[in-house]
Amino acid sequence: MEQAILDYLKDKREIYLKELSEFLSIPSISALPDHKGDVQKAAEWTADALERIGMEQVKVYETKGHPVVYGEWLKAEGKPTILIYGHYDVQPVDPLHLWETPPFEAAIRDEKIYARGATDDKGQVFMHLKAVEAILQSTGTLPVNFKFCIEGEEEIGSPNLPTFVEENKELLAADVIVISDTGMLEKGKPAICYGLRGLCGLQIDVKGAKGDLHSGLFGGAIQNPIHALVQLVNSFHDANGKITVDGFYDRVQLLTDEEKQAYANLNISDESFKEQAGASELFGEEGFTTLERVWVRPTLEVNGIYGGFQGEGIKTVIPSEASAKITCRLVPDQDPDEIVSLLQKHIEKNKPEGVEVTVSLFDKGSPFVTPFDHPAIQAAGRVYEKVYGVPTSYTRMGGSIPIVAAFDQILKLPVVLMGFGLPDENFHAPNEHFHLENFDKGLDTLCYYWYELENSL
């Protein structure tokens, strides 16, 4: 890669930060109807920016919700095509009074840029635009082909993007998807997240008598819906934390020795995990390390339970109903639909006597993994190492980004999550910010990456 590209990025730094500040000044809060116009404005800003850096076929695609912005450059004949996904919408900003500077007036302090969207995800989308601009301006061409797909509904769960992707498979066809919407392990430690857990969930509602009953007059002769619920919910785990739903673990992939070693090399101690969790003890499935438990083992968690009296003191009631909300984190190759059906069978089989049990389903998302040894993953690792001067960590995440799984499933493409954010940058919280060190190094890393991919795929 030519030094001219890096020099160009250095030259333009001040201008870029100004442009980014302009992007960040648009309050494109997708969750709030009052900001619909702002979201549209951010879409147009993104389209203009794509035009300005030399993309073609730039278009703001309307959806049932906020639009998707597309642009491409496909002149690198015979070379791989990269689909870059990101989002121009942001989270709400309340509580506003906790912000040290206004959320939509970008402010730089201590080599960090503060604004809503600085790290999630306008800052990282902007870097992708500028890396491409720098190469194109410095060299007159690009080493690979690019397609940009920047949406405006990520913060509300991307309700319309899967349909858009499904309807535009050909438009979006590529060799690899690159997403910069996650984070590094910690400052100075680049990481490539190559796997996410999936999600499925359901609510169990247990109904007993028509109304609440006096526990003196009826207690002993009527099934208490709380007892029934507790019995049912307790049947999901054994005392060691293992999930007892028949077939639940059948499709769970085991780690390769190489991956086990990679996780061990991260040197994330149980002590630091405890501290991060604010917990005095850890607890989980036997036979696995903490990282394995959160990254590559599935879970079944009760996220909420309620029934009967919750006030101060005592109320001697047998409630008429009780409910639990349950979600599972899934790992490759578990299938959310299959798991939901196993859960339903388990509930049917373990339904306690004397009550009515109904189940309602929540949204689902598949687990995702790009093979650890995929050339696009390994190439990303090499360029991170080059720019940051330290070995790249290969990680997974216990959380779920449904849109990643959707891309994976609809387009059948490997996904590379190249995140430049840091865990403590307050994404979704007041005083969101982005470290300029990672803005600068991230731009260099992206430029190196495209050259590295030119011959790796």
Added chain:
Amino acid sequence: MEQAILDYLKDKREIYLKELSEFLSIPSISALPDHKGDVQKAAEWTADALERIGMEQVKVYETKGHPVVYGEWLKAEGKPTILIYGHYDVQPVDPLHLWETPPFEAAIRDEKIYARGATDDKGQVFMHLKAVEAILQSTGTLPVNFKFCIEGEEEIGSPNLPTFVEENKELLAADVIVISDTGMLEKGKPAICYGLRGLCGLQIDVKGAKGDLHSGLFGGAIQNPIHALVQLVNSFHDANGKITVDGFYDRVQLLTDEEKQAYANLNISDESFKEQAGASELFGEEGFTTLERVWVRPTLEVNGIYGGFQGEGIKTVIPSEASAKITCRLVPDQDPDEIVSLLQKHIEKNKPEGVEVTVSLFDKGSPFVTPFDHPAIQAAGRVYEKVYGVPTSYTRMGGSIPIVAAFDQILKLPVVLMGFGLPDENFHAPNEHFHLENFDKGLDTLCYYWYELENSL
């Protein structure tokens, strides 16, 4: 017993109903500080009434709360002494708009008198006054000795009565306590309730991490307080509804064959019980009938459970805490203190890993039973039968009336619950009323009872 007494009661009926209406017009709501003056007024009204019917040593005893009214007549030398307990305070009246006539303006419709306190308990206290008056006026004397103890805090849990009783053991010494503050089985079916269940309870609070955690980032490696709570709560019962706390049943008295027969004779079908409960199925401890389950078997009920997310839909959180409220209904000879300590031991033994469990205790009340074959019980049965013309039912109640147990324990006296209310008379609800049929028959019954007791005790 002389016919003159019954004639006297008939003659005075109109006057009595007027007097009762006056008593009912005092809004003596003990729970509301604004009505403190009214509660005092009702105490004075009661004291005046006791004076007027010929009681002596009448006094309004001040307590830390509302006063206790006392009066006695002890001239039946060598005859038994009856302690009559009742209360002159009433429940609040809201929602006021549901009352067909104002709660403190007694109205007679369809041979029922409507007003707050009509059945609970002013109406029944008033009957005791008038039965004594009728005998004394008609015959010039009384067949037994009487002590009246009428309190003003029953509807707020009688916080000061146990102390009053403890400090006035001698004043209150008697052979039997008679209380008319419960009900008959149904219209035309008199019942004597000779046993009540006791109560004890505790709250379990389970704490995990310091704050709620993301179930993706931490799920699998941290104990979920809901799981821990559910595991613990589930350990209290087996799948057949039997309580598995060590020693819980050790002191439980079994029914005599005579009692079993008496309950069977009540012909209360499971169908009618289901209907009353508004439940489509019954469920309870194996080997016992429904009535036995609610009257003479102890229970452990979760009255409330809560933790985590309770809103619409899904929130993928591992909550930092979860709680359950538990009460036990106790039967003779279980001791509330001992049961609480057994529960605490059980919790200690079954405490799940990875969380902190704390327990806080609720108020307690002992179970109570007057032996089924006690002469005062059997005498009550005979006089009911005489007046109502049908066999008397011998029942227990699954609920608890702590003050009954307190009398039983402090004064060591048999307690006879002679209730004249009906289950559908809306006590504690709008449009409380009292059937005049039971006002009339109840007065006769009480008069017969005192003559029956004269020679039974």
